[in-house]
Amino acid sequence: ACSSTMDLQRIISEIKDEIEANASEIEAAADAKEETAKPGPFGMAIATAETVLTAGAADIVFPIQSISKVLALDLALQQLGDRVFERVGREPSGDPFNSVIDLERTLGVPRNPFINAGALVIIDILVAAHPDEDAVVDLVQEQLDGRVVSFDDAVLSESGDLNQAMLSFMKHHNNIHSPIDRVMGAYSKQCALSVDCAGLALAGRFLTRTRLTNSADAEIKRAQRMRTVLALMMTCGHYDGSGDFAVRVGLPAKSGVGGGILAIAPETASIAVWSPNLDRHGNSILGVRALEMLSVRTGWSVFGPLGA
Known part of the structure; x- marks a missing residue:
């Protein structure tokens, strides 16, 4: 060691x-x-x-993209605890990160929080509680000891057509509650977050x-949350x-x-x-x-x- x-x-x-x-x-x-x-x-x-x-x-400096999904999950677990997993699963998918195939089999419940569909459900949870849509950005900023984050323009400007299609499908199955454009806006921003x-x-x-x-209860919940995320x-x-x-x-x-x-x-x-x-x-x-x-x-x- x-x-x-x-x-x-x-x-x-x-x-x-x-x-x-x-x-x-x-x-x-x-x-x-x-x-x-x-x-x-x-x-x-x-x-x-x-x-x-x-x-x-x-x-x-590079955009963190899907690494932001980890931070979003931690925030959602702080908010709802294990009730998060009533809307998204905890199992490996075996499919590519942007696959839509599984959503039809599971009636709009994504397999886990780290494939795109699952991350969008997590963002829907966060958007409902954070009107400024900056929850993940704020979390990163808190951890950086005064360093300033930036945003990747190319990632911000991506169309996200496939993600919007997944959101519409999940909304049809009542697993997305916020307006689709708000969820997409928050998701694009957290993916575009750029650090070294x-x-x-x-x-x-x-x-x-x-x-x-x-x-203390709060400490037990925090430790359990870390274990869940990891x-x-x-x-x-x-x-x-x-x-x-x-x-x-x-x-x-x-x-x-x-x-x-x-x-x-x-x-x-x-x-x-x-x-x-x-x-x-x-x-x-x-x-x-x-x-x-x-x-x-x-x-x-x-x-x-x-x-x-």
């Missing part, structure tokens, strides 16, 4: 060097989403209770605090690539098509990686490989360290 800040900085610097030296081979071996001329830059950051460590292109790796690691650091610190990150955080990721990395994590991944080592660290080229599931190829290397070298897998 990793014992000090100095050890950790050395490990992530070595991983960055190895990733950069072998990026073409790593991407060629992966099942890429599309052909790319060359690997993009790679960045990594780790936020512990004491410090933030970075390596590589950790200061390049250090900012993403800080934004997710609150998720590392899984241990009960006292026996369990869903482990089983559903990488869409139809979640099982492969769990085997390779062994950490709760959530990816976004902006190339970022947020991973959580409970009670230890929040880890952010970023590189733009994606596999066919929509996950960063170099990001997944870096997290696999980090898990082995630190012993942070939730299933225990490899070796003696």
Whole structure:
């Protein structure tokens, strides 16, 4: 296991060097989403209770996209508790993140909160309680120690036709209650939220605090909420690539098509990686490989360290 800040900085610097030296081979071996001329830059950051460590292109800003779904789920659970799961399931989908197939079988109840349909139901819950539609943006801003967030114009301007179709279908089945344009507006904004790796690691650091610190009701609910969010990150955080990721990395994590991944080592660290080229599931190829290397070298897998 990793014992000090100095050890950790050395490990992530070595991983960055190895990733950069072998990026073409790593991407060629992966099942890429599309052909790319060359690997993009790679960045990594780790936020512990004491410090933030970075390596590589950790200061390049990118839209967090679907990683925002984790933060939205936490807010919805604060609001409704387990009643959230009366409107969205807790099971892996086995389908791509933007699939509409399953909604017809389940009569408008999405399989989990991290596929697009499920995230839209979560946003519907938040919009009902937050008229300014900025709940997730406010949460991120609170975590960033004074850093300012920005928004990606290209993501904000996407049409979202497929998401609107899913919203209409779910509204038909009475699982969307707010106006569709309000849900779409809030969803686009949270997906367009842009930070660098250090900012993403800080934004997710609150998720590392899984241990009960006292026996107050509010503290018990908070700890249960963290366990719920992390369990869903482990089983559903990488869409139809979640099982492969769990085997390779062994950490709760959530990816976004902006190339970022947020991973959580409970009670230890929040880890952010970023590189733009994606596999066919929509996950960063170099990001997944870096997290696999980090898990082995630190012993942070939730299933225990490899070796003696």
